[in-house]
Amino acid sequence: MVFDCAVIGGGVMGSAIALRLAQAGQKVVVLEKSIPGAEASSAAGGILGPQIEGDHDDPLFRLCLASRDAYGPLALELIERAGIDVGHRRSGLLLVKYAGEDVGPLDARLAWQRAAGLEVERLDGDQARSLEPALSPEVAAALHFPNEARLEPRKLAQALALAAQRAGAAFRKGIVRGVAVEDGKIAGVDLDDGRLPAGAVVVAAGAWTSKVAGTGLAADVVRPVRGQMTELHHPELVLERVVFTSRGYLVPRGGGTVVTGSTMEEAGYEKKVTAAGLSRILANAVAAAPLLGSAEVVSSWSGLRPCPKDGLPVIGAGAVPGLYVASGHHRNGILLVPETARLLAAAVLAGRDPEELAPFSPLRFAR
Ligand SMILES: Cc1cc2nc3c(=O)[nH]c(=O)nc-3n(C[C@H](O)[C@H](O)[C@H](O)COP(=O)(O)OP(=O)(O)OC[C@H]3O[C@@H](n4cnc5c(N)ncnc54)[C@H](O)[C@@H]3O)c2cc1C
Known part of the structure; x- marks a missing residue:
């Protein structure tokens, strides 16, 4: 099967993006080297706190606020779609x-x-x-x-992966060695046992993002x-x-x-x-x-x-047509799930980044 999109990494980012793409009718596969959600996504405290460390108004602060406020509906959606209560509380x-x-x-x-x-x-x-x-x-x-709010990250990771599967996304175990490029555009991903064809690739490999070959991102970007x-x-x-x-x-x-x-x-x-x-x-x-x-x-x-090199997450279209990145969320990767998934899925579906992603574009590292 040729997938519309292969997502590298089954943490909260990869699973949430897969959910949104599958809901939009895409044939999606998530490649995960370990157990979905078992890395940073399960280690987190679950604080949804943009204001706590916000010292000035900027695009990242606004993205964080919008994401915090999108969690109420997402938590309800996950109860409906996955039957899992992620423990979202607007506790203050x-x-x-x-x-x-x-x-x-x-x-x-x-x-x-x-x-x-x-x-x-x-x-x-x-x-x-x-x-x-x-x-x-x-x-x-x-x-x-x-x-400010909180939730239980392990339940969130589990709920997002289950909801994505129920929406039609496939999850496969395997280490992606690199993205495959043919004729100047994305052709899929290279696994140990061969190439998996896909029309687009989303790199959501968390702290391992810079280790995925062929993304054009230098080793120190994340x-x-x-x-x-x-x-x-x-x-x-x-x-x-x-x-x-x-x-x-x-x-x-x-x-x-x-x-x-x-x-x-x-x-x-x-x-x-x-x-x-x-x-x-x-x-x-x-x-x-x-x-x-x-x-x-x-x-x-x-x-x-x-952790991103310049303090900003790395979200949006990459250097090769069909390549997208959703990484570098550092200390706010649970908080930023709803907005990252919404905006990155919109980028994949439209073939270009929504305006809100301009400050976070992976292309800033190529300049
Ligand atoms: C101790 C701690 C506390 C935190 N507390 C908070 C908090 O309170 N609030 C908050 O908002 N954020 C918090 N964070 C940050 C948040 O957990 C992360 O930013 C977020 O989980 C990142 O999600 P991710 O999906 O990008 O990465 P991950 O969850 O790490 O997922 C990436 C996945 O990609 C897989 N992968 C990597 N390379 C490959 C490959 N080549 N092939 C196949 N699979 C691959 C990995 O196995 C992994 O499962 C905390 C983080 C830590 C460590």
């Missing part, structure tokens, strides 16, 4: 500062976001604890972002940045909102369970949980919510974020 998020920490950055963020019409409020320590009583008495100030995480459980812990400190975060999962992270490490492709990484994450968690000092450490893991 608290960015906290301890006594003695500089609150200048909080006030600057508050000022510009309010001026831009976004919802955010400044709290003192007691007000923050009235929202989240588990917070430390050392918390002295906070920003509350009521529209690189892996390791993040370590732990899951903690305390039966008496009550926490609803995501909590950010200057050293890490807590993401509630309900029922006394939180996921805490994370590290940002240049460690190549080595996925490992280290003593130093764990001790930093745990110290941050216990400082933010002291009850966690007696929590059970349920599990720990690490994952590789696809």
